Amino acid sequence: MVVEGVEVVCATHPDARFLLFGNEIRIAPLLERLPRAKAASSIRHTDDEVSDDAKPSAALRMARKSSMRLAIDSVAKGESDAMVSAGNTGALMAMSKFVLKTPPGIYRPAIAAILPSHEGDVVMLDVGANIDCDADNLIQFAVMGEVFARIVLGLEKPSIGLLNIGVEDLKGVEAVKEAASVLRESTLADCFFGFVEGDDIAKGTVDVVVTDGFAGNVAIKTAEGTVKMMVGTLKEVLGSSLRTKLGSLLAKPALDHFRRWIDPRRFNGAVFVGLNGITIKSHGGADAFGFAHALDVAIDMALNNFNEKIKEEFELIELKGEKKSPAAAI
């Protein structure tokens, strides 16, 4: 899947070069069948790998020669511009944090993911790195999400919403309320829409949905699961009789369009934002097309100096502020 993904992405990015970290004995024969991928890649052999059930803390301590760690090290050394892994998310985050570290002013990295909406793609963060978030974390996610939407989604002036729940007085946790009041007074006030609810994600009410890693992970997985269930059921009902089969044959261009639009592979690639280096997590179950999409996002971010722009944004914001803490200074 990884080497086939490289082959796919070579078509759109002929200048890209790839370092493949892993077992040469397994990788080399796969490359033999893929001429473009072979020409664009070098293998960095290692026997060690991080297993899917490894604890992040253990992986960090023990797996210093693993393919995952060596790939991150290569980003830290400046040898690679970005790294993409389909491995253990927790270990990937722990190692990336340890090796790449957060730039000044960013307390914690977040995981950003892209979702389809009625009004175009939406970025949501955090979708799983931080379970408990305070107002400062949420505000920093908002800043990083805004840059992400400009660079990866290509939007000129993205709008930002804070995920909340709409049960009137009970509304929202303290951190969410506090983050909202700071953002309303910040230089980002123009972009800040206010609170959004779960259904606003698919509506596309805002371009950037900011939330903690627990609610964000629940939201993204619930959306994915709902899409899968609906596509599966639609397939079942449309194949249920000769008449419906004929009908869906006629409607095929439309249904294909629908499937492409909702294709989860198009949204593969969760980006770790807020680190001195680009790390992207591809879904473990992704195919070559999905993995190629994650590589695409990595290349886009590297070509557009994503991390430099994040730093600039934070510096700009600090300059305009008056208070001391980077968050309060916005």
Added chain:
Amino acid sequence: MVVEGVEVVCATHPDARFLLFGNEIRIAPLLERLPRAKAASSIRHTDDEVSDDAKPSAALRMARKSSMRLAIDSVAKGESDAMVSAGNTGALMAMSKFVLKTPPGIYRPAIAAILPSHEGDVVMLDVGANIDCDADNLIQFAVMGEVFARIVLGLEKPSIGLLNIGVEDLKGVEAVKEAASVLRESTLADCFFGFVEGDDIAKGTVDVVVTDGFAGNVAIKTAEGTVKMMVGTLKEVLGSSLRTKLGSLLAKPALDHFRRWIDPRRFNGAVFVGLNGITIKSHGGADAFGFAHALDVAIDMALNNFNEKIKEEFELIELKGEKKSPAAAI
């Protein structure tokens, strides 16, 4: 919408009787056109009502003669077996808690909602009443959800899952972990599946999804929003050309089946569980069919002595336990 919903439900429940709380001058003319609803209903006039933007605390203090409050009072007095409202959720919860109170052993009521899944309907709770939940709350939601699934969904032995996130070591908040370890040692251990993630809701991995009110509200609204977006886009693409229109005409029986299955009106009616009385919140935007569904759920729960069964379950569970706190005793 309310009186039309009564008319709809009279067809399936000819023995049901309705007390309509509100402004007689507005309600009476509406009933004139609906003979069955008129015959089954009595109007309890009041001028006062709780507005949608009223604060729950203010509604509780001030609106003692409001239609909402009088309807809840009528449940407390035993005059009504259940109440259904399409009004202010926060006020409805605050008043219901204050008037009906929780039975012994239940610390906090929760809001339960039914969702479609690939394996049949699923109940999720809490979907908005309690933002911060400790392990005891989650355990009590699990017990109430199990009874709900038996009575409302008609399942013999429902399975229970605790909503969590799957980022390995970072996995889950303390309360979720603690609730899981208590449930694994409880008399509910046979029904307890363990942790589930957002995508398990639509997969139907379990019959009962237990979570706090923040994540639950985010999940249910995200699922609703995703369904709406997909149905809307499907409609658009199928109507895009003569050919696709013809195709969807042929596939109409299948598409209609699909629409019925996913119809949000079929899932209208969020139930407040854990109170000495049945209170159901109908969606503010529901139509007569949706409101009738909420009435249906109320009638089902009343006929099946839902609250008695919850109490029995808690007593049974306490009897089998050895420790003092109701939660630890499970």
